């Protein structure tokens with residue numbers, strides 16, 4: 325296994341779509357497939373990758389808009405991996421057709437995410453590539469994917485460089501988010517690169533020192 329990650333920025337909210345790739349087997353996972361699923365499918369094809377799973381950090385529409393189209397572009401459909409809490413929230417709060425872009429709902433969950441579980445790139449393997457940590461607060465059932473080998477954590481909208489996820493939205497809980505950032509993100513090694521759902525990457529060390537919302 326020779327892991328790498330890549331970032332593709334798509335759509336009107338400049339979502340960061342991440343790919344975790346095993347450069348030996350060419351198998352990959354896509355995280356938070358946002359708007360413009362065909363752009364993401366083309367990217368995978370151009371790279372010569374084989375998509376094995378779709379991982380979702382949380383249920384907001386800009387992180388799940390491409391899930392159905394990308395899953396169903398393959399036969400059999402690519403497994404969808406999401407917490408049941410986020411899935412339930414997304415079902416109860418369907419996208420509203422903002423930006424005039426078609427947004428499909430997530431059709432099903434094939435592998436329910438749970439705090440503390442480990443995932444491999446290929447769902448058939450028992451390789452431990454990322455640890456799943458619950459960071460609910462911005463959205464119920466939000467998770468991060470922590471990859472020890474690459475020293476990265478894909479954090480969705482839980483934390484941003486010098487900022488944190490919004491907590492004025494339906495289902496948000498500000499205190500819970502702060503607690504989870506402290507307990508689930510700030511406990512990672514300081515040099516861990518945090519890859520958020522929007523904007524620039526940062527590190528655990530930087531945020532512990534400079535994040536004005538959550539001091540370590």
Ligand SMILES: [Zn+2]
Nearest residue numbers: 382384463481
């Ligand atoms: Zn969000």
